[in-house]
Amino acid sequence: MSNPTSTPSGQESNPFVQMQRRFELASGFLGLDSGHAKVLETPAQEIATSIPVQMDDGSLRVFTGYRVQHSVARGPAKGGIRYSPDVSLDEVRALAAWMTWKCAVVNVPFGGGKGGIICDPRRMSQSELERLTRRYTSSLLDLIGPERDVPAPDMNTNEQVMAWFMDTYSMHTRATNTAIVTGKPIGLGGSQGRREATGLGVALTVRESLKHLGLPEKGCRIVVQGAGNVGGLGALFLHEMGHKVTAISDMYGAIHNESGLDLPAVLDWLQEKGTLEGFLGAERLENSELLTLDCDVLVPAATENQITSANAADIQAKVIVEGANGPTTADADRILAEKGVFIAPDILANAGGVTVSYFEWVQDRMGYFWEKDLVLRRMEDIMVKAFDDVVAAAKAYDTSARLGAYCVAIDRVAYCLKMRGLYA
Numbered sequence: 088m089s090n091p092t093s094t095p096s097g098q099e100s101n102p103f104v105q106m107q108r109r110f111e112l113a114s115g116f117l118g119l120d121s122g123h124a125k126v127l128e129t130p131a132q133e134i135a136t137s138i139p140v141q142m143d144d145g146s147l148r149v150f151t152g153y154r155v156q157h158s159v160a161r162g163p164a165k166g167g168i169r170y171s172p173d174v175s176l177d178e179v180r181a182l183a184a185w186m187t188w189k190c191a192v193v194n195v196p197f198g199g200g201k202g203g204i205i206c207d208p209r210r211m212s213q214s215e216l217e218r219l220t221r222r223y224t225s226s227l228l229d230l231i232g233p234e235r236d237v238p239a240p241d242m243n244t245n246e247q248v249m250a251w252f253m254d255t256y257s258m259h260t261r262a263t264n265t266a267i268v269t270g271k272p273i274g275l276g277g278s279q280g281r282r283e284a285t286g287l288g289v290a291l292t293v294r295e296s297l298k299h300l301g302l303p304e305k306g307c308r309i310v311v312q313g314a315g316n317v318g319g320l321g322a323l324f325l326h327e328m329g330h331k332v333t334a335i336s337d338m339y340g341a342i343h344n345e346s347g348l349d350l351p352a353v354l355d356w357l358q359e360k361g362t363l364e365g366f367l368g369a370e371r372l373e374n375s376e377l378l379t380l381d382c383d384v385l386v387p388a389a390t391e392n393q394i395t396s397a398n399a400a401d402i403q404a405k406v407i408v409e410g411a412n413g414p415t416t417a418d419a420d421r422i423l424a425e426k427g428v429f430i431a432p433d434i435l436a437n438a439g440g441v442t443v444s445y446f447e448w449v450q451d452r453m454g455y456f457w458e459k460d461l462v463l464r465r466m467e468d469i470m471v472k473a474f475d476d477v478v479a480a481a482k483a484y485d486t487s488a489r490l491g492a493y494c495v496a497i498d499r500v501a502y503c504l505k506m507r508g509l510y511a
């Protein structure tokens with residue numbers, strides 16, 4: 088099995104460099120020519136925009152926002168919008184490229200895009216967030232559209248932000264255009280099942296990974312980093328599948344109980360208090376201790392660069408299922424491969440969300456909406472097929488599931504690129 092060499096110094100935490108390293112290895116397996124590899128590695132279009140916002144106290148502030156369309160070879164760019172002080176252009180580029188590969192792994196007819204605004208939404212009022220969102224939307228008008236680029240929520244954006252985005256676009260186009268974004272409220276063109284889709288997809292990927300490795304499909308000890316939409320709901324589904332979630336964290340710290348946490352009670356507590364801190368029936372741990380706990384399955388579902396060359400050797404899990412985008416660096420991949428850890432990569436494991444986003448876009452365009460059971464059943468079929476495609480590619484190229492997933496994705500995108508040819 089071939090493994091990446093080390094990242095150039097200082098670049099291990101740059102997500103775009105991490106994406107490129109995996110891309111280069113996988114395109115080497117596929118024998119992709121250097122010209123098409125260059126096209127696929129380079130974002131197709133990116134904008135940086137200044138967003139002036141009148142704050143509630145009357146002052147004027149200027150925020151920076153980005154939108155990157157990595158590829159539209161397979162269809163409209165698809166990908167979320169993140170509001171965070173840590174947003175950077177290289178992060179948005181990486182997230183956009185991962186969307187291209189993710190949509191191709193689950194074979195939905197989208198390309199990849201991502202957006203972000205450098206801001207701290209916890210320190211902004213609802214009306215400031217609304218003005219920020221509307222001005223950002225208006226600066227993207229030449230780029231976006233249901234057939235061109237379809238945003239969605241990501242970290243710190245939600246159904247409300249999507250409703251403002253949709254309304255701003257609709258006011259400009261003089262028509263209600265629900266298919267311009269996904270992740271909308273259900274009463275406003277959203278899909279049943281979108282809220283739980285990513286967490287359920289992660290839990291299904293844990294199930295398929297255990298089955299593939301011949302490990303017990305119940306009673307595993309599972310540690311989850313992150314208790315938001317992906318981690319919290321993923322943990323709940325794993326608990327309902329008969330596993331023991333022994334630890335979970337949020338950005339303030341972790342809770343741990345070796346006999347298994349009462350997940351419904353944990354999520355009720357979190358909903359009420361806004362933090363896991365103080366939950367009875369569990370010991371408190373530092374975030375840094377969580378990832379290296381003894382467990383069968385580790386689910387990083389918070390953010391990028393959590394498993395790095397600094398802590399990979401101490402990971403005790405046999406299986407890692409990536410709920411977050413980019414939680415493991417390429418250097419950590421190499422160390423974990425030497426330890427025999429199976430990694431179900433982000434572009435496969437968290438693709439349940441974009442799969443149901445695709446269903447939402449289809450339903451909006453049909454004007455006909457499906458029952459939740461049908462949505463989730465269709466998503467499960469797609470996730471299981473994608474898992475099988477990835478392990479088959481990993482076997483064919485004698486490589487990891489991560490590079491197997493990149494091979495599946497790059498092959499599908501390169502096919503479309505070559506068939507379409509270049510419009511000169």
Ligand code: NAD
Binds near residue numbers: 241242243313338
């Ligand atoms: P979220 O904001 O709902 O939850 C994030 C959780 O992680 C929160 O519990 C937060 O407290 C915690 N957290 C943040 N930083 C942390 C840190 N440094 N250490 C420990 N915990 C930390 O976000 P989400 O929607 O659950 O997204 C989580 C990850 O999953 C992101 O990487 C996102 O891009 C990815 N993702 C989300 C979806 C989706 O549908 N929501 C789909 C695909 C991928």
